[in-house]
Amino acid sequence: MRTVYIHDTLSGEKKEFKPVHEGRVGMYVCGPTTYDYAHIGHARVAIMYDVFRRFLEYIDYDVLMVSNITDIDDKIINKANERGIDPIEMAHYYAREYLKDMDNLRVRRANIIPKATRHMDEIIELIKKIIANGYAYESKGDVYFSVSKFKEYGKLSHRRVEEMMAGARVEVNEKKREPLDFALWKGAKEGEPWWSSPWGPGRPGWHIECSAMSMRYIGETLDIHGGGADLIFPHHENEIAQSEAATGKRFVNYWMHVGLVRFEKEKMSKSIGNVFLVRDLLKKYPPEAIRIMYLNAHYRKPYEFNEQNLSEALILMEKINATYAHLRSVASEEPECEICNEYEEKILNALADDFNTREAMSHYLEFIAKARNMSGAEAAGALQFMEKMDGIFDILPHNSNAGLEERLIDLVLEIRTKMRKEKRYDIADWLRDSLAEMGIKIEDTKDGVRWYRV
RNA sequence: GGGCAGGUGGCAGAGAGGUUAUGCGCGGGACUGCAGAUCCCGUUUACUCGGGUUCGACUCCCGACCUGCCCUCCA
Numbered sequence: 255m256r257t258v259y260i261h262d263t264l265s266g267e268k269k270e271f272k273p274v275h276e277g278r279v280g281m282y283v284c285g286p287t288t289y290d291y292a293h294i295g296h297a298r299v300a301i302m303y304d305v306f307r308r309f310l311e312y313i314d315y316d317v318l319m320v321s322n323i324t325d326i327d328d329k330i331i332n333k334a335n336e337r338g339i340d341p342i343e344m345a346h347y348y349a350r351e352y353l354k355d356m357d358n359l360r361v362r363r364a365n366i367i368p369k370a371t372r373h374m375d376e377i378i379e380l381i382k383k384i385i386a387n388g389y390a391y392e393s394k395g396d397v398y399f400s401v402s403k404f405k406e407y408g409k410l411s412h413r414r415v416e417e418m419m420a421g422a423r424v425e426v427n428e429k430k431r432e433p434l435d436f437a438l439w440k441g442a443k444e445g446e447p448w449w450s451s452p453w454g455p456g457r458p459g460w461h462i463e464c465s466a467m468s469m470r471y472i473g474e475t476l477d478i479h480g481g482g483a484d485l486i487f488p489h490h491e492n493e494i495a496q497s498e499a500a501t502g503k504r505f506v507n508y509w510m511h512v513g514l515v516r517f518e519k520e521k522m523s524k525s526i527g528n529v530f531l532v533r534d535l536l537k538k539y540p541p542e543a544i545r546i547m548y549l550n551a552h553y554r555k556p557y558e559f560n561e562q563n564l565s566e567a568l569i570l571m572e573k574i575n576a577t578y579a580h581l582r583s584v585a586s587e588e589p590e591c592e593i594c595n596e597y598e599e600k601i602l603n604a605l606a607d608d609f610n611t612r613e614a615m616s617h618y619l620e621f622i623a624k625a626r627n628m629s630g631a632e633a634a635g636a637l638q639f640m641e642k643m644d645g646i647f648d649i650l651p652h653n654s655n656a657g658l659e660e661r662l663i664d665l666v667l668e669i670r671t672k673m674r675k676e677k678r679y680d681i682a683d684w685l686r687d688s689l690a691e692m693g694i695k696i697e698d699t700k701d702g703v704r705w706y707r708v
Numbered sequence: 709g710g711g712c713a714g715g716u717g718g719c720a721g722a723g724a725g726g727u728u729a730u731g732c733g734c735g736g737g738a739c740u741g742c743a744g745a746u747c748c749c750g751u752u753u754a755c756u757c758g759g760g761u762u763c764g765a766c767u768c769c770c771g772a773c774c775u776g777c778c779c780u781c782c783a
Binding site for chain 2: 263266283284285286287292293295296297298299300327328329408411412413414417418460481482483484485486487488489511512513514515516520521522550551552554555556558560562563565566569570572573576580604610612613615616617618619620623626627674677679682683686695696697698699704
């Protein structure tokens with residue numbers, strides 16, 4: 255199996271990937287807390303891990319991907335209260351919409367998509383274990399993790415407890431023994447959703463659900479745990495503390511974090527009003543373009559989102575589509591393509607080096623440029639190659655099977671060609687414009703007409 | 709104040725101790741009823757600054773400056 259290198263946030267180094275179980279990968283990706291519609295930052299995380307997963311599968315790993323939905327949390331409760339609706343129902347509504355948006359971005363669903371509210375038993379068991387191990391304490395219906403007991407606290411985000419104390423601004427709460435302690439369980443206040451527990455009715459704290467669900471489905475040590483870079487602290491730091499306090503084992507071997515999406519040099523945030531929703535973007539741009547946009551950048555770097563980048567991605571998409579269409583029209587029966595193997599090697603090597611999709615895309619685009627001039631057996635090979643690679647990238651047009659629709663389009667094009675020969679350009683242009691309106695773009699080339707979907 | 713990630717050509721954005729990234733844009737040519745696409749050529753000494761290591765650094769080391777993020781909720 256091909257050697258993969260992964261940059262690990264904890265060690266700050268690129269390390270050779272060695273799974274816990276040979277040939278298998280257990281990866282857990284932090285999904286959203288569902289109190290609003292998905293934005294393009296969520297999309298970046300989902301698309302990147304989708305591609306990483308597909309790549310790992312492509313090189314023959316057996317991947318178990320788990321991606322959670324946090325459907326109980328203070329933010330959910332607050333928002334639902336503002337609107338006077340049921341918090342859990344609201345969370346589930348946004349969870350469904352999130353999954354729909356991601357489906358529309360061609361993100362393959364994780365093998366398991368666990369919800370926090372369906373795993374109360376695991377969460378409670380885990381908290382009990384942490385208390386039993388002496389790392390957490392009960393306080394008036396709440397349970398807190400005692401940060402000072404966990405000596406390695408801060409190892410992921412590379413900060414020291416003393417420094418964080420100096421930085422002040424920690425929430426004041428007289429139930430906590432020390433300011434940095436964080437809640438594993440919160441007693442329910444009047445009107446809040448609750449589950450019964452040994453500490454009374456309440457709900458889980460923010461971080462515990464990920465520890466409980468990831469270990470439940472993958473095991474006590476995960477190969478890969480990922481999410482957005484803003485989760486490094488405190489979310490992932492706290493997950494490490496809880497999980498390792500419970501099991502005494504290393505929680506995660508490779509921590510991966512996707513850089514944040516920015517707009518005009520600022521992080522997207524509702525207060526600044528620069529949040530772009532996936533659903534709004536999809537009204538204007540096809541999913542392929544959005545995927546290409548993100549594939550065209552290194553996942554760990556911050557991404558500067560703007561319409562120019564997106565329209566550039568759209569142009570690339572059209573080029574790729576056009577080449578794909580060209581290959582389909584000229585491909586002969588027996589595929590044979592030497593250069594394809596060469597490019598596959600380049601692309602896989604780039605991806606194996608910490609999932610460098612940008613470099614992979616540069617090879618891919620170079621290949622596309624060459625493929626435009628191919629024909630016959632080579633074109634057939636190139637076609638096959640593009641479809642193979644699409645198992646990873648998923649940026650080619652879908653529903654491209656040659657059915658009735660395609661035959662009708664060919665017929666229309668034949669008519670147009672005839673009209674052009676007779677210099678009936680009014681009719682020829684009318685046909686072209688009509689097809690364009692339906693999303694079929696055509697081009698007259700030396701070798702005849704070619705068409706593709708936009 | 710502390711931590712982290714960066715600073716590359718008109719723009720986006722990889723990479724690497726000495727060899728063309730890639731794409732977009734722009735200019736010229738070919739082709740063309742028009743449009744688009746495609747093909748060829750060009751866009752000359754791009755790599756924040758100052759030191760150091762080296763035969764040689766944009767690439768390694770040290771320092772400075774700048775930007776963003778995290779340190780409160782966030783993918």
